[in-house]
Amino acid sequence: MNFNVKMDDKRIKVDIEGTNLKDVLIYCKPKERLVLMKKFGLDGNRETPLQRIWKEYSLTRERIRQIETQALMRFRRLIVWNDIYMEVLNEAKKILDVHWGFLLEDTLISKMVNKNIFKFSKQELKLILVSDFDVTYLKRNKYLNKAFYLEPLYEDLLTKMVLEIDAYFKKRAKSQDLYEFIWYVKDSFAKDYKDVHYLKNDLFYVNFFESIREINVFDWKVGLPEFADVNPKTIKLKILYTMRRLNKPIHFQELPSKIMEWFPAKNVKVNTVHNELVKNNDMFVNLGLGIYGLREWGYQGGQVVEILVRIFEKNDRPMNVKELCKEMLKEKMVSPNTVMLNLQKYKNLFQRVEKWVYELIKR
DSSP states (O other), X not given: OOOOOOOOOTTOOOOOTTSOHHHHGGGSOHHXXXXXXXHTTTTSSOOOOHHHHHXXXXXXXXXXXXXXXXXHHHHHHHHXXXXXXXXXXXXXXXXXXXXXXXXXXXXXXXXXXXXXXXOXXXXXXXXXXHTOSSEEEEOOOSSBOSEXXXXXXXXXXXXXXXXXXXXXXXXXXXXXXXXXXXXXXXXXXXXXXXXXXXXXXXXXXXXXXXXXXXXXXXTTEEXXXXXXXXXXXXXXXXXXXXXXXXXXXXXXXXHHHHHHHHOTTSOOOHHHHHHHHHHTTTTEEEEETTEEXXXXXXXXXXXXXXXXXXXXXXXXXXXXXXXXXXXXXTTOOOOHHHHHHHXXXXXXXXXXXXXXXXXXXXX
16 A cells, blocks of 8 residues: 555545545545544444554554544544534533533444434544544543543543542442442542532443443442442352342242343353252252242241241241141242141151141150
């Protein structure tokens, strides 16, 4: 590819009302056009990271960044006078301001696409926004995912907040209620940075936490990724979360569909769920007939005879079969016949005191 082409865009005016943005790039230098086409996925392919581009074309990292900066400046000069360009920017600033100055890249662009007022694709909208000066683009780094924000927010402040949040949870070593933590952070930063008015609103922190790479927000809690309650990765933790949300025993065959209501990204198989329930009987209790509950709810599990012994010990008196069956159903789904068979079978444990009434043999 020949990169030795001089281009003067100062006198060029491009009407983007009826033109695809990638066609505007013919007025850029070849290197600039190449970088923008690949970087923003305007060639129909996925976005290509700059690192891959400079390796592919044997350019240095610094050089490819210079080309990107020059290309964005030239692109902006080519279209900045267009009314529709200003409409896109004004709409983006309006959305950002409503959401208190900060949104993840995908969130902002999706909101703009969903309004259905521009003909541009997601990739084209991103190119317009990244080329602007009023809307600041936050590139992905070791602390934060890609996002857009408005002044008076600035990157050093956002980074400082990330570091303090990370240190807080490493010291705390457990998650915290989302809004309790927002109030804690807001009390510190809104007071110290009074000129940054976005820091006074809870919604800013909700949006900001979503961008922090080493923070998870889940089920109205916030914490580090290693905290299981904000990052239930394993099927065991997903079962536990789902059953807690349901707050009642459930048949193992019904669990997969319930789990996928909360975690739709991956298909969940019945056999996988059942294996986890059986394997983790310290957490999940078989109540009979394929129904499981949580041990933390007070279910202890065990064989019918073991449960009968616990019922007698708890009540400390003779009990009729009807009472025993009622208590048994609180722990295990068995028929009255099964209860009677166990009372009659274990004569070393139970004795009949009258018709339909039994007691535990004292030892």
